[in-house]
Amino acid sequence: MDQSPLTFATADEAAGPVRPLTVLTAAAFEDWAGTAPARHAAWAAANGFTGQAGRLLVLPDADGGVEAAVFGLGGAEDRARKRFMLAGARAGLPVGVWRLEGALAGEDLDEAALGFLLAGYRFDRYAAGAKPAAMARLVAPEGVDAATLEAVAAGEALTRRLIDTPANDMGPAELEHAARDLADAFGARVEVTHADDLQAANLPLIHAVGRAATAARAPRLIDLQWGEAGPSVTLVGKGVCFDTGGLNLKPGSSMGLMKKDMGGAAAVLGLARMLMATGAKLRLRVLIPAVENAVSGAAFRPGDILRARNGKTIEINNTDAEGRLVLADALALGAEGTPDLMVSMATLTGAARVAVGPDLAPFYCDDDARAEAIAAAGRAVRDPVWRMPFHAPYKPLIEPGIADLDNAPKGGFAGSITAALFLRRFAAGAGAYVHFDIYGWQPSDAPARPKGGAGQGARALFAALPHLAGTPS
Incomplete structure (x- = not known):
């Protein structure tokens, strides 16, 4: 995929013709119509444009060419219901360089600019003869941190592209290659523990879940580290x-x-x-247990009792609850480094989707101040999250008696909460622990979010990290 649509227009591009794209609420339309060139006001009237939410109108010059464009934001309720509305304008704008005009400022301006960038994402790896399409470009609006927004867009695009790639081309080996490519790009270090070496390294659950796969898709633990100073942050991601x-x-x-x-x-x-x-000022560690939960004579079984890295025993009551097993070993390893903050992110439970649907990312955090920082950041950067409880009365549900823990409590109640409680048993030693139970998929096209892989929670965490990794409140 051509990455240029995920960046703002270069200085050379901006040195040429730059057309105005005016963003209007419905309430501001009359004022605009009263001050705009008469031909633009007449064209808007002829086309029934009044600032309706999501409506783009390209405006002609005196010779019938393209001079400008106007985009409607509708009313307050429209803006509350639809994130990244301006992203919908990008596909309809004529190719060229544009600049934003209008009353957007602060978080609203950041959202508009980021949405415009994200609207450039395409996943066309498997489309025969696909070529990068020329697209409208945007000059970085005054008042935004252009470099940060471009970094956020590139990070989101990486997440989407990895998820969108089908499993035949995105197995544990390819996930390792993606981590190595990222490390090479930013001077990070990567160590990987493969296959049978997992047992010698005391990562037995990762080995048990992944051992049924073919040798070409053998399990592994990916360990990426970057940064020499600042708070220590460990990110653990489910790589099934x-x-x-x-x-x-x-x-x-x-x-x-x-x-x-x-x-x-x-x-x-x-x-x-x-x-x-x-260039975040922190010591970053990323741990990814990468496996395929396959079926063969080597597969782990219902009724097995497995021992985790930290010594806890786990009764296997459902082999389809494998994500918490591989995360358990990775969390235990990460906790041994006593990070200031440890975060796990996983497409873990269907229960989370039943509770909050595909658009919200539920998260668990014991610390009220940190939880509010995450929620506030999510609101600010339009990455909706929802705090869920580590509800202590449910602890007996994950304690089967025959072993220390049960990987799939019977009854069907509180599935996301019991999974979070299970994982927290392996995070002891971290200064703070946060768990995200994400969906990772956009079920239908939306502005800046095409159907397919989706990042959830990452932008909220990125914005909140300065408030999360310090001294516990």
Whole structure:
């Protein structure tokens, strides 16, 4: 994919013709019509344009060519219901360089500029003869941090591209290659523990979940580290590159989207890219247990009792609850480094989707101040998140008696909460722990978010990190 649509227009491009793109609310339309050139006001009237939400109108010059454009934001309710509305204008604008005009400022201006960039994302790797399409470009608006927005857009694009790639081309080895490419680009270090070496390295759950796959898709633990000073932050991402469900085989209807079960790994790599590209002052570690939950004679079984890295025993009551197993070993490893902050991100439970749907990213955090910082950042950068509780009375549900923990409590209640409680048992030692149970998929086209892989929670974390990794409140 051509990355140029994910950046603002260069100085050379901006030195040529730059047309104005005026953004209007419905309430501001009359004032605009009263001050605009008469031909523009007449053209708007002839086309029934009154600042309606999502409506783009290209305005002619005196000779019938393109002179400018105007885009409607509608009313306050329209803006509350639809994020990144301006992104919808990009596909309809004539090719060329544009500048934003209008009353946007602060967070609204950042949202508009970022949405315009994200609207340039395309996943056309498998489309025969696909070529990068020429697109309208935007001059970085005055008042935005252009470099940061470009870094955020590139991180989001990385996440989307990894999720969108089908499992035959995005197995554990390819996920490792993506991490190595990212490390090479920013001077990070990568160590990878492969296959049978996982047992010698005391990563038994990662080995157990991934051992049924073919040798070409063998399990591994990817460990990326970057930065020498500042708070220590460890990101742990679920990298189940395809999930058949194991011996508790998923039905076909549930298996169709399982290429996205490495969405947590894609999210933390995208977030890591944002942090490294902007030179964040921290010591960053990214841990990705990369596996395929396959079916063979070597597959782990319902009823097995496995021992985790930290010594806890786990009764396997469903091999389709494998994500929390591989995360458990990675979290235990990460906690041994006593980071100031440890974050796990995973496409973990269907229960989270039932609770909040595909658009909200539920997260768990014990610390009220940190939780509010994440929620406030999510609101500011239009990355909606929702705090969920580590509800202590549910702890007995993950304690089967025959072993220390149960990987799939019976009853079907509070599935996302019990999974979070399970993971927290392996995060002891971190200064603070946050868990995101994301969906990682956009089910239908929306402004700046085409149907397909989607980053969730990463932009909120990126904005909130300065408030998260310091001294606990």
